[in-house]
Amino acid sequence: MMEEAELCFPHLLNVSCKKYKRPHSETMLVYIVLSISSLTVVLNVLVIISISHFRQLHTPTNLLLLSLAVSDFLVGLLVMPFQILLTEPCWFLGDLVCVLFNFLPFITLYASVVNMVLISVDRYVAICDPLHYPTRITLNRVQICVVLCWIYCVLYTFLLLYDNLIQPGRYNSCYGECVIYVIVAVDLVLSFIIPVSTIIILYVRVFVVAVSQARAMRSHIAAVTLQCSGTVTVKKSEMKAARNLGVVVAVFLMCYCPSYCFPLSGYDVTIGSSTTILMFFLLLFNSCLNPVIYAFLYPWFRKSVKLIVTLEILQPNSCMINVL
Incomplete structure (x- = not known):
């Protein structure tokens, strides 16, 4: 009777997975992280409403932040x-549901990665080629890139999990288990090595150029005339934007990299693995951190939130309010 009680499916004595008791501390950690989901939803809704509603915030860079906020909202x-x-x-919901349950986490994860790459490209062009930035990075082009980003993430996830979808449960060792297998080499290269390397290389280049520009401005500050002071202001604003977005990218990498660096030898998304749970929730927690970073670094976000909370956005022509 004791053995039967410890099985997920007591009537399947020989093929059922065994139940186990999770440590109380680990259980509390899981539920604490899950409780953050409501905060994540609220904060990212504020970001989505802010950028969508106020005309001044309809810029290519903010559109990328909007796409990132949508991904974080879904998380x-x-x-x-x-x-x-x-x-x-x-796991009691069946093998097919097990596979389908993992589609959205993969899609939102890859969308976040691709959005970070697009943000890095945006800052690279803005800092390293500022004269051509208005013509190369337009709102229409960024909208197309965002749409392609999400289409790519859906297709990539489908191809990555296709084998699991064709034969659900083929990698389970017993009934009551939810195991998802991916081709480690392909996933490691396409969703970690290439995008992370691209982000790091672009931002290293951005900060090298930003530092050299800052030094040049300091050395020639006495010679700056009123005529070119506007240009200097633009460069300072672009470098400030690069620094702020650099914080967003750095926090993302700190949350994202452990989930790949820990199990470089390959991984299965399995229930019952405390390491998998911890690494995965660290990844999800980044979705809550992004709006918090905006609140500290972006005055426009604080002003927008104040207008949203006080319901001033319901007034006529509120979209034209100055939030910058």
Whole structure:
């Protein structure tokens, strides 16, 4: 009777997975992180409303932040709450649902990565080729890139999980398990090595140019005339934007890299692995951190939130309010 009680499916004695009791501290950690999902939803809704509503914020860079906020919003609304089922000792919803449950986390994860690459490209052009930035990085082009970003993430996730979708549960060792297998080499190269290397290389270049420009401006500050002071102001604003977005990118990499660096030998997304849970929730927690970073670094976000909370955005022509 004791052995049967410890099985996920007691009537399947020989093929059922065994239940196990999770340590209390680990259980508390899981539920604390899951409770952050509501905060993640609220904060990212504020970002989405701010950028979508106020005309002054309709810039190529902010459109990329909007796409990132949509990804973070989906994480808080759907991915985080559903992970409670994946952290339970037994999976009772069937093999097909197991695969489908993992589609959204993969899509939102890859969307965040691609958005970070696009943000790095945006800052690279703005700092390293400022004269051509208005013509090369236009609102229409960024909109197309954002749409292609999400299409790519959906298709890539489908191809990555295709084998699991064709034969759900083929990698389970027993009933009551939810195991997702991916081709480690392909996923490691396409979703980690290439995008992370691209982000790092672009931002190293951005900060090298930004530092050289800052030194040049300091050395020639006495010779700056009123005529060219406007140009200097633009460069300072672009470098400030690069620094702020650099913080966003750096925090993302700190949350993203451990999930790949830890299991470089290959990984299975399995319930019951405390390391997998911790690394995955660290990744999800980044979705809550991004709006917090905006609140500290972007005055326009604080002003927008104040207008949203006080319901001033419901007034006529509120979209034209100056929030910069």
